[in-house]
Amino acid sequence: MSTARNIPGDRGLTLRMFTTGLLLVILYGAVVGLLIAFGVPLVAVLVFAGAILFVQYWFSDKIALFGMGGRLVTPEQAPQLHGAIDRLCALADMKKPRVAIANTDVPNAFATGRSPNNAVVCATTGLMRRLDEPELEAVLAHELSHVAHRDVAVMTIASFLGMVAGLITRIMLWTGLLGGFGGGRNNSQGGQNVALIELGVLVVSVVVYAISFLLTMALSRYRELAADRSGALLTGRPSALASALVKVTGDLARIPSRDLRSTFNAFYFTPAIVKNGVSLSNLFSTHPSLDKRLAQLATIEAELGRAA
């Protein structure tokens, strides 16, 4: 990506994202191959997982809005929010998404919807109360970037494999625990074989689940960085996004909040999971660390200063 301002694209980020995606695809192929080799009733599992994800994807806007208690607002109800989004959309030449407000003091924002035509951008009242105009605009630009990048679709597809592996693990555990592995067979030789195969499938699906979880989380963090980057370039003010991040993260740590991000229905500005005490390893988080996000924004700021 070479922009008109001669700001180089982030090759490292692109490469990491590409590698993660590639690994997911390879893993997916390997799993399907293995399952076919083992003779597992694959179709049923795939159809079931596909159906669940499709529902999540198709109704992502409604699920996310409902989960967050967001309601759509008209330009008359929220002129300032609509005005800011109007202008950002004109600047980015994209279709204006629907606008929603969630009445909660947790400062956050999210974008959702299966495609740019069905997108919703939602801000919480807590966010609008805490941030000043440029900061709010920076957060909105970040969310609009999620819409433009079609992150709901990308992450739904990326999390498909993990979902399949998780389902298989659960099915195997249940049937295994209920019936005993390979139990109920007369032929002891055959029973042993079946038990071995089932155990093998179980182990493989647990491993696949773990790996795909890590890859999906990595991909999610890269998508966040990419949205930070595009958003900062859109407003031309990385520092506004940085100060919004610092404000919101500082406040979030003080506000108890429930986990709102169990699925990828929506792309939040900051993770709603608040870690208290021992911090989880970065490997398990959907968002990059604050330090990493701020460092990237500082780099973009420097690039903007140089480009002239």
Added chain:
Amino acid sequence: MGLLNTLLGRTKPVQSNLDALFALPSASITLQSAAGMSCSGKAGVCFKPPSGQGFEEMQAEVVKLLSMDGAAGLRRAKDSYDYDWLLVENADIEELVTQVHMVNSSLADAGWGPQLLCSVFGLAQLPPVPDDSGGSAAGLPTAGPGAVLPSTAFLVYLFKRGTFYPFDIEQELRLKSLVADDLVIESDLDRWFPLWDLPVG
């Protein structure tokens, strides 16, 4: 490229599209004969100022160039959404368009095209007594600021789309039908966003 950009989570900043600007003088003539309106002689260019010294210097450069060109009523303003405006006044519509074009193209040429939001041209109701001799096309370069009228409606030019739309709550659609033959009108009504408290007087 669309799919690849989606997969890699990136967007290209959109460049501006300036050619359609030059259709404005003929639209002004149409408006004058059909509705007794014309360009008010006031216009503004709206952009999102990025941080950094580079843009600030560029903007100062453009202002200097314009004043050397004899542009009158040059003014800078900030609106409540934190966008910057460069305001120009000129009773000669051809010159006004040229000046607005110049602001845009110099910013775009310097690589700041992605920061350009829109240009706005004021429209004014002409007095009932026809004194439009000093009006649109025939004005001399020395046309005084006396010929500049207060704006009652606006034509908004979207850079990224290369399209126009009227902004005047009461008669937007009537205005649109009047200028539709002369200007490229934005067909997606969702993109006709309102511009409240315009600094273009």
